[in-house]
Amino acid sequence: xxxxxxxxxxxCIIRELNSLKxxxxxxxxxxxxxxxSRSIKKGEALFKEGEKLGGVYCVRxxxxxxxxxxxxxxxxxxxxxxxxxxxxxxxxxxxxGTNLSAVALNDMxxxxxxxxQITGRIQDNPAFTQAILKHMAHELKxxxxxxxxxxxxxxNQRLAEVLxxxxxxxxxxxxxxxxxxxxxxDIADVVGTATELCIRTLAKFKKQGLIETKxxxxxxxxxxxxxxxxxxxx
Amino acid sequence: xxxxxxxxxxxCIIRELNSLKxxxxxxxxxxxxxxxSRSIKKGEALFKEGEKLGGVYCVRxxxxxxxxxxxxxxxxxxxxxxxxxxxxxxxxxxxxGTNLSAVALNDMxxxxxxxxQITGRIQDNPAFTQAILKHMAHELKxxxxxxxxxxxxxxNQRLAEVLxxxxxxxxxxxxxxxxxxxxxxDIADVVGTATELCIRTLAKFKKQGLIETKxxxxxxxxxxxxxxxxxxxx
DNA sequence: GATAAAAGATGACTTTTGTCAGTTGGCCAA
DNA sequence: TTGGCCAACTGACAAAAGTCATCTTTTATC
Numbered sequence: 001x002x003x004x005x006x007x008x009x010x011x012c013i014i015r016e017l018n019s020l021k022x023x024x025x026x027x028x029x030x031x032x033x034x035x036x037s038r039s040i041k042k043g044e045a046l047f048k049e050g051e052k053l054g055g056v057y058c059v060r061x062x063x064x065x066x067x068x069x070x071x072x073x074x075x076x077x078x079x080x081x082x083x084x085x086x087x088x089x090x091x092x093x094x095x096x097g098t099n100l101s102a103v104a105l106n107d108m109x110x111x112x113x114x115x116x117q118i119t120g121r122i123q124d125n126p127a128f129t130q131a132i133l134k135h136m137a138h139e140l141k142x143x144x145x146x147x148x149x150x151x152x153x154x155x156n157q158r159l160a161e162v163l164x165x166x167x168x169x170x171x172x173x174x175x176x177x178x179x180x181x182x183x184x185x186d187i188a189d190v191v192g193t194a195t196e197l198c199i200r201t202l203a204k205f206k207k208q209g210l211i212e213t214k215x216x217x218x219x220x221x222x223x224x225x226x227x228x229x230x231x232x233x234x
Numbered sequence: 235x236x237x238x239x240x241x242x243x244x245x246c247i248i249r250e251l252n253s254l255k256x257x258x259x260x261x262x263x264x265x266x267x268x269x270x271s272r273s274i275k276k277g278e279a280l281f282k283e284g285e286k287l288g289g290v291y292c293v294r295x296x297x298x299x300x301x302x303x304x305x306x307x308x309x310x311x312x313x314x315x316x317x318x319x320x321x322x323x324x325x326x327x328x329x330x331g332t333n334l335s336a337v338a339l340n341d342m343x344x345x346x347x348x349x350x351q352i353t354g355r356i357q358d359n360p361a362f363t364q365a366i367l368k369h370m371a372h373e374l375k376x377x378x379x380x381x382x383x384x385x386x387x388x389x390n391q392r393l394a395e396v397l398x399x400x401x402x403x404x405x406x407x408x409x410x411x412x413x414x415x416x417x418x419x420d421i422a423d424v425v426g427t428a429t430e431l432c433i434r435t436l437a438k439f440k441k442q443g444l445i446e447t448k449x450x451x452x453x454x455x456x457x458x459x460x461x462x463x464x465x466x467x468x
Numbered sequence: 469g470a471t472a473a474a475a476g477a478t479g480a481c482t483t484t485t486g487t488c489a490g491t492t493g494g495c496c497a498a
Numbered sequence: 499t500t501g502g503c504c505a506a507c508t509g510a511c512a513a514a515a516g517t518c519a520t521c522t523t524t525t526a527t528c
Binding site: 193216 | 514515516517518523524
C-alpha cells in the first residue's frame with residue numbers, strides 16, 4: 001500500500017529548513033523507508049537527558065522545549081525548537097547520551113530517523129556533513145551569546161529579550177498576542193529565574209505600558225521600549 | 235634555506251590534540267608552507283570580537299582567554315584556550331566575523347593558517363570535516379552546560395567550579411598552587427560576577443579552609459569540599 | 469455547574485549580588 | 499630610595515533576586 005505523497009521525505013518541505021536539504025533523492029528515499037512518524041501530546045517527553053538515542057527527531061509540527069536540570073534541581077530551558085529542527089543530532093555526532101530533555105510545549109508531529117541513516121550519510125555525503133557543520137557552528141555562536149546574557153544581564157533585561165524573541169520567532173495573532181503561549185514557569189525557566197520574580201517583572205512591564213496580558217497570553221505594546229530595556233537603558 | 239624540523243606541521247605534535255590530525259602528510263605540508271608563526275605577548279589581543287579573520291590560529295604555547303563584552307559593557311570570559319586549541323575556527327565555518335575576542339593570558343606562540351587552507355580541506359577531506367564536526371558537537375554540549383551553570387548556580391558554586399576546573403585543566407606546581415595564574419578580575423570574568431565579590435568569596439573559602447592564597451596564587455586545600463560546594467551542598 | 473487541581477498573583481522577608489569609596493601593598497622605573 | 503601605579507582588599511550600603519506562605523483565578527473533569 002502506497003503512502004501519501006506528503007508523508008515521504010522526498011516531498012516533505014520541512015527538510016528545506018534543515019541540513020537534510022543537502023541529501024540526494026535516493027538518500028531521502030532510504031530515510032523515508034526507515035523513518036517512523038510519531039505524535040507527541042503536549043507535556044509529553046520526546047526524550048530525557050542522559051538517554052541514549054537510537055536516532056534523531058525531525059520536527060514537522062509543534063514546539064518543544066530543550067532543558068536541563070542543574071545540580072540544584074532547577075530546570076533551565078536552553079532552547080525552544082520548532083518546525084524543521086532536528087533534535088538529538090548533537091548527541092548522536094558526539095556519541096554520547098543526550099545532554100538535554102525534550103518536552104512538547106504543544107501537540108507535536110515528529111519523524112524519527114534511525115541513527116545509522118544519519119551516520120551513514122555523514123560518512124558518505126560530504127555536502128551533508130558540511131551542512132550540519134555549518135549549522136552547528138551557528139548554534140555554537142548562539143550558545144556563546146546566551147552564556148554572556150545569562151552571566152551579565154539582569155532578569156529585567158533577560159525577560160525583555162525573551163519576549164522579543166518569542167515575538168520575532170513565533171509571531172503574533174490578529175489581536176497582537178504572542179502566538180506561542182508559555183506558562184509563567186516556563187518563561188521563568190528560559191529567563192533563568194524563579195517563577196515569582198518572572199510574574200512580578202511581567203506585572204512591572206505591564207505597569208510601565210510595555211506589555212499587556214490577558215490570562216497567560218501576552219501582547220507587546222512597546223517594542224522599542226523593550227529593546228532599550230534589554231540593552232540596559234532603563 | 236630549510237626550516238627546522240619541529241617547525242613543520244608534519245612534525246608538530248601539537249596537531250595530535252586537534253582536528254588537524256585527520257589531515258594527510260601532503261595536506262600538512264601545504265599548510266606548513268603557507269602558515270605564519272607569531273609570538274603574542276601577555277595582554278596582547280590575537281583578535282577582537284567582530285573582526286573578520288583571514289584564517290585560524292593554532293596555539294603552540296601559552297594560554298588565551300576568549301571573551302565577549304555584554305550590552306552592559308561587562309566582559310564575560312567564555313573559554314580559556316591553550317596548547318592544541320584552534321582559534322577562529324567557528325567563525326570561519328559560519329562565515330561571520332568572530333564572536334569573541336582572544337587575549338593572551340601569558341606569552342604565546344601561535345601558528346596562523348590562512349583561511350583557504352582550512353576551507354579547502356573541509357571541501358575535499360571528509361575525515362577532516364568529520365573530525366571538526368565531532369569536536370564542535372562536543373563544544374556545544376559544554377556550552378549548554380555552561381548556560382545552565384550561569385543561570386542556575388550561585389557565585390559561590392561557580393567560583394568553586396572554576397577553581398576545580400583550573401586545577402584539573404592546568405594543574406598545580408610542586409607547592410600545590412594552581413599553575414595558571416589569573417588576576418582576580420579575570421577570575422571574576424569567568425565566574426560572571428564583580429571583582430569585589432570574587433575577592434570576598436575567595437576570602438570566605440580561605441576562612442573555611444578550602445583554599446590558601448599567596449599573593450595572586452591559589453592553592454586548593456580541600457578538593458572534595460569544593461566539589462560539594464559546587465553541587466550545592468553548603 | 470460543582471469541585472478539585474493547577475497556575476497565577478501578591479506580600480513579607482531573607483539572601484545574594486552589585487556598587488562606590490576608600491585603604492593597603494607589591495612592583496617597577498626614574 | 500622614592501614616588502607612582504595598579505591590583506588586591508575592605509567596609510558600608512543599595513539593589514536585585516530568591517523564598518515561603520497565602521490567596522485568587524483559571525482550567526480541567528466529572
